[in-house]
Amino acid sequence: MQGSSRLIIEAVVGVTDIVEAMHRNIAGLAPIVGRSRQGGTRGITGLVYRSVRGIARTVGGALDIGLGQLASRLALPRATRRGDAVLAALNGVLGDHLAATGNPLATAMTLRTGGRALPLQADGLARAIERPSSRLIILVHGLCMNDRQWQRNGHDHGAALAGAHRANALYLRYNSGLHIASNGREFAGQLERLVRSWPVPVRELVIIGHSMGGLVARSACHCAEQEGQVWLRHLRHLIFLGTPHLGAPLERAGHWLQRLLEVSPYTAPLARLGSIRSAGIMDLRRGVLVEGTVGAAGGKRERGAAATHLPLPGRVRCHAIAASTQARPGANLARLRGDGLVPVASALGQHADPARSLALPAGQRHICFGVDHLGLLDSREACERMRQWLAGD
Numbered sequence: 001m002q003g004s005s006r007l008i009i010e011a012v013v014g015v016t017d018i019v020e021a022m023h024r025n026i027a028g029l030a031p032i033v034g035r036s037r038q039g040g041t042r043g044i045t046g047l048v049y050r051s052v053r054g055i056a057r058t059v060g061g062a063l064d065i066g067l068g069q070l071a072s073r074l075a076l077p078r079a080t081r082r083g084d085a086v087l088a089a090l091n092g093v094l095g096d097h098l099a100a101t102g103n104p105l106a107t108a109m110t111l112r113t114g115g116r117a118l119p120l121q122a123d124g125l126a127r128a129i130e131r132p133s134s135r136l137i138i139l140v141h142g143l144c145m146n147d148r149q150w151q152r153n154g155h156d157h158g159a160a161l162a163g164a165h166r167a168n169a170l171y172l173r174y175n176s177g178l179h180i181a182s183n184g185r186e187f188a189g190q191l192e193r194l195v196r197s198w199p200v201p202v203r204e205l206v207i208i209g210h211s212m213g214g215l216v217a218r219s220a221c222h223c224a225e226q227e228g229q230v231w232l233r234h235l236r237h238l239i240f241l242g243t244p245h246l247g248a249p250l251e252r253a254g255h256w257l258q259r260l261l262e263v264s265p266y267t268a269p270l271a272r273l274g275s276i277r278s279a280g281i282m283d284l285r286r287g288v289l290v291e292g293t294v295g296a297a298g299g300k301r302e303r304g305a306a307a308t309h310l311p312l313p314g315r316v317r318c319h320a321i322a323a324s325t326q327a328r329p330g331a332n333l334a335r336l337r338g339d340g341l342v343p344v345a346s347a348l349g350q351h352a353d354p355a356r357s358l359a360l361p362a363g364q365r366h367i368c369f370g371v372d373h374l375g376l377l378d379s380r381e382a383c384e385r386m387r388q389w390l391a392g393d
Contacts, residue, residue, distance in 0.1 A: 079115075084146050088176070092144030095177020096279040107175040109186050111138070111194060112147050118170065120193040134203035135167035138191070140174075142211025142242075143280060147171035150210075152378040157208065157386065164387050167206070170194075176212055177278030181291040184219025188229060191220065195231040205234040206390060210377060211342070212284060214243025219289045221313040232313065239386055240320040241376045242339055245358060246346040248284045287346075309356050319364045319389050321382050322347030323371040339373040364389070 091098060091107045098106035110117035118128055125132075139150055139158045150156050150171060158169030172190075174183050195202045209217040217238060224232040289310050312318045323339035330336070336344045345351070348365050349358025366385045368376065376382055 081148055084148055088141075088146035088149070089144040092176045092280065093278055095175040096179070097177070099175060099178060107146075107173065109172070109174040109183070109190060111190055112171045112173055113169070115148060117173075118194075120190060120197055122197040122199070125194075125197050126199045129168065129199060131168075132199040133166055133168045134200050135165060135206070136194075136198070136202060136204070137162055137165075137167050137169045137206045137208065138172060139169065140172045140187070140207065140209040140213030140217055141176075142209075142213050143176045143284065145176070145210075147173040150377060152374070155378040155380070155383070157377070157383050160383050161206075161208075161386060161390065165390055167204075172213070174216070175280075177280045179279045179291060180212065180215050180283045180288055181219050183216045183280075184289070185223045187216055188220040188223040188227070188231075191231040192224070192229045195234060202231075202234050204236045205231060206237040206239070207235065208239045208241065208386070209243060210241040211243060211373065212280065214240035215245070215283075215287060215289060218310060218312070221316070222289065222310050225313065235313065235316050237390060238313065238316050238318045239389065240318070240347070240349075241382065242323055242342050242347050242373050243320065244284055244342045244346045245287050245320075245349040246343075246351055246356065247286045248342055248346070312358055312360075317364070317389070317392075318358070318360060319366075319386075320348050320358070320360055321366045321368060321376065321385060323368045323373060323376050323379070325370070325372055327370045329367075329369065336367075339371065339376070341373040 087105060087107065090105060095106060097103075111120070112118060113128070116128070118125060137158060139147070141147060141149060148171075150158055156169075158171060161167070162169035172187065174187070176183070191205075195205070207217045209215070217240075221232060221235070221238070223229075322342070322344045324337050324344055325340055326337045338344050339347070344367060348367075349360060351357040366382075368379050368381050371379050371381075
């Protein structure tokens with residue numbers, strides 16, 4: 001309730017800013033194309049807008065204090081699958097803003113099993129894991145999702161592969177609205193603590209990333225290599241499921257729509273709605289893996305990042321599975337339909353420029369036909385292919 005009330009107050013203030021900006025441009029007869037007029041409205045009109053913002057912030061502050069005191073006296077309710085799904089979607093869209101403003105709805109990164117967060121200390125892990133294996137499979141979800149959504153239509157890739165290979169399956173939950181590089185760095189740190197504190201020596205580590213999760217995993221490998229972390233030495237397989245290595249066209253469309261709205265002073269205020277997209281979503285436009293210039297301070301969300309191409313980690317067997325909504329390949333593979341969100345070429349890391357191509361061997365690539373992006377989560381064909389790859393050792 002406290003987190004939601006903060007978002008509502010912020011929305012009221014934000015909408016007021018947009019309405020005032022449109023009012024200012026219309027009343028000032030701004031040109032059809034060009035820069036917006038700067039500053040706020042004046043006189044009684046400006047007083048009205050300032051009053052609306054002031055009242056909203058006053059009410060919001062009182063609510064925040066009251067709900068904070070109430071929360072300290074109440075027991076936390078048990079999380080539900082639906083509630084977790086809504087929270088994951090909210091974090092995917094606004095997660096960087098939630099984290100920057102200290103909103104309690106922001107998701108903290110945790111490694112989990114059975115829906116419970118794992119303590120990354122030796123004694124805590126010894127109590128939490130009944131039969132620890134020297135082989136670990138880590139599953140990393142995609143944008144606007146969470147660890148519980150690996151269970152779909154009665155199937156769970158983690159449970160199936162862990163049973164087939166006598167391994168422990170662990171699931172990462174993270175705020176997918178943050179920069180991919182930020183999540184990658186934190187993921188690398190958590191893997192380091194996990195491997196050092198695991199009850200038995202870790203012999204083999206496998207990471208499976210769906211969609212954005214594959215990019216987070218690649219970024220984590222880059223951080224581990226730079227910092228000389230131990231866990232990377234144990235990584236044997238890195239599997240990508242529908243990962244947009246070359247970017248996602250849907251986010252590119254959102255970017256160009258925002259740029260188009262900024263052309264006219266009369267639509268420019270509405271471009272702020274487009275900028276609500278989180279840093280994580282904007283990183284998907286080009287598959288950004290490495291941090292670059294960060295945005296201005298003062299509570300504003302990070303905007304900049306360098307889309308630096310990273311090679312796949314050395315000494316790690318990498319595999320990619322793409323999905324196509326087509327029932328069968330067809331004659332022209334170059335025009336193969338994607339999974340509805342990620343093109344086949346992007347999921348397989350195939351680019352005309354050799355410097356940007358992942359150059360995966362044919363035996364380490366696979367396409368599932370008649371499957372969409374989310375369908376990869378419960379595709380028995382994808383699961384069997386992964387089982388064969390892991391059994392190859």
